[in-house]
Amino acid sequence: MTASHPSPPTLLQRLRATFERTRESGANLPPEPVLASDLGVSRPQLREALARLEGEGLIARRSGAGTVVNTEALDIRTWLSQQEPFIETLRRAGLADASIELLSIRFRAMTGDEAAYFGRPSGCGMLDVRKRWRAGGRVHMLADYQVPVPGARGLSDISAPDDPIFDVAARVHGAPPAWEIAHTRAETADARLAGDLETDPGSPLLILDLLGVSTKGLRLYRTREHHIGNAVDYGFVRTFR
Template identity: 30%
Template sequence: MTTASEETRVPPRYIQVEETLRALLDTGGYRPGDKLPPEPELAAQIGVSRATLREALRSFEQQGIISRRQGVGTFVNPRPLYIDSGLETLESIEMLLQSRQLTPILRQRQVRSERALPKAAQRLNLKEGAPLTVLASTYVVADSPVAYLLEVVPTGVVDESTAAAWDMSLLDGLLQHRAFFDLGYGVAHIAPVHGSEEICAALDVDAQTPLFFIEQTVFTGAGTPCFYSRNYYLPQIFDFHVIRKLRE
């Protein structure tokens, strides 16, 4: 049974100071690497004792939010990159990252023409050996690789020269030029996998690192497959979820 005193219990003072300090770091213009004011000045700014401030700073240091250097000062650490996203909307990696005020950068990109192997031919409902345009791309955010995309499209939909001219993923190009491409929906399969040597090198991870793998086929509004991708994401950065509703 909850008592009135428990309902109105006030959190410890240093917890309140943590919340105030966190808000200060978020809104006070501090960037990674910036030095915080000396403890007496910071304590006066927040309106707490130095002892309480030290306790809050100690907690922040344990969380990796700040670093304290003996005789030098207290510095703001870079924030770990974390992206939480649903999978209900068909969107490109550029759209996903930009919606979170992140700037995606193409660090490596290969565009080539290939003949359809059995799996790609099956996914795209083509004959084996049909001409394909293939893009292999590594995406980077804040100098850290976050995803590797292997995208395949029939040459009759997007040829090699067109894909090479797009400074974006194939899916982003198709979505941006929707007036010319009839995109309807995507069917995705999700699994944890280990990457190949090429993929691990692109993402700067070792062969034992599990990756978030999404294999997707995009269809036209009429249900014709027009695009196929095999995308690899770093699970320590991406957390995908699906919203499930009750059966009607």
């Protein structure tokens, strides 16, 4: 069992905290030059972050009207569109004892179907990893990772138990993923999943199937996450155009 240290807040997280403070105080957001100075970033960095938050529906920017915050959206604690290590998601939910357990890890040859899916030559290696996240005395998520690995690599220089999958993929391929494509569905736990999740067979699960993609269109990894319980409340905003 491992427990990683929290990462420092990202610019997006710091902006959300700023929006929270303005909502509580009733003050207006400062102009962009002041906001950039307060956050210690350049104006281009700030504009890029604001554009991303606008795309998510958290803010609206109108010429002559400044930036308007969607205060209802501030109550969404975990955005389905945002990528972060799940252990940090649990900690933000107030579960300070969150930890990661490595259940299995192996290196093997890809199957033909896997080679076709990832666009790799036959004989390419595959890293299989199964982990689970525990907090508050119970399991909250189980994940199965697959990362194509070119050439012969030792497991020790590819993955550690608390490494996020996108860090492992970046280490293997020399560049981080640019996007993660997500598909969601609901299903119930079979006997094997129920055992690893320490729950009853038939328990409801939220499934996230994730695909990491590079800017060159290369498929870097795929993950299936099995979420159980209600420790994490995911949300997103639909924007009317």
